[in-house]
Amino acid sequence: MIAQVTHPYNLQKALRQVEVNKGSAGVDGLKTIQLADYFREHKPALLEDIRNDRYLPQPILGVEIPKGNGKTRLLGIPTVVDRLLQQAVSQAMMPRFEKDFSVNSFGFRPNKNARQAVGKALGNIHEGYNYIVDIDLKTFFDEVDHCLLMNLIYQKVKCPTTLRLIRKWLRVPILIKGKLVKRRKGVPQGSPISPLLSNILLHELDKELTRKGLKFVRYADDFSIYTKSKYQAKTVGNAIFLFLKDKLKLTINREKSGIRKPIQFTILGFSFAS
Secondary structure: OHHHHOOHHHHHHHHHHHHHHOOOOOOOOOOHHHHHHHHHHHHHHHHHHHHOOOOOOOOEEEEEEEOOOOOEEEEEEOOHHHHHHHHHHHHHHHHHHHOOOOOOEOOOOOOOOHHHHHHHHHHHHHOOOOEEEEEEEOOHHHHOOHHHHHHHHHOOOOOHHHHHHHHHHHHOOEEEOOEEEOOOOOOOOOOOOHHHHHHHHHHHHHHHHHHOOOEEEEEOOEEEEEEOOHHHHHHHHHHHHHHHHHOOOOOEOOOOOEEEOHHHOEEOOEEOOO
């Protein structure tokens, strides 16, 4: 796969995407507007380092972003070079996983969007599935288990060089207020490869919900399950709580999770009238 990752067309496509996304500079101060010239000059040495396993990503820059509730969330900003390489790997990996992803998964996928997710939720409600198991995953991006994730990736990606790159990106430290902090779990929000990695892990949840024959909608780590009775909603909620905890090593935020009627329910900022 590394040949596909480093193919000139794939790298050029990744470069354009990073330039379009813009974003702040990482720890080295290099800006997206400078990336094309820098990459053109250093590309041969960089690709040689990757092929010979000498490439080391730079630390992620940790930036606290205010949330609506007065709290903050930590955004991890890789250098623009690391963003380019992550984008290239993501582009090469995506087709291998995309074909198996659930039709009920709408986040960070080609030709899928939030409006479709809301439409699917509304369709479920109109069909009489009026008891909604609304689950909030507690700091999902900070809790992803690296070993579990790498094992899932290995099912479809056997290239040792590509796997080592991903492992390095997962483990690279984050610079927070001048101090380097080691990372033993989690995927940094702000990295181009993080959306795909999160979908790879949560596809295991999609498969479990599908196996149980349940109606559900998932947009990244935001998901809800639709049932026809309060009893079924409680039973399903308890079962999925255990699945997330035992199989995926993820924690539910109990304060924000619960069983809702449509009028009490909000999905991706949209609410439903009675």
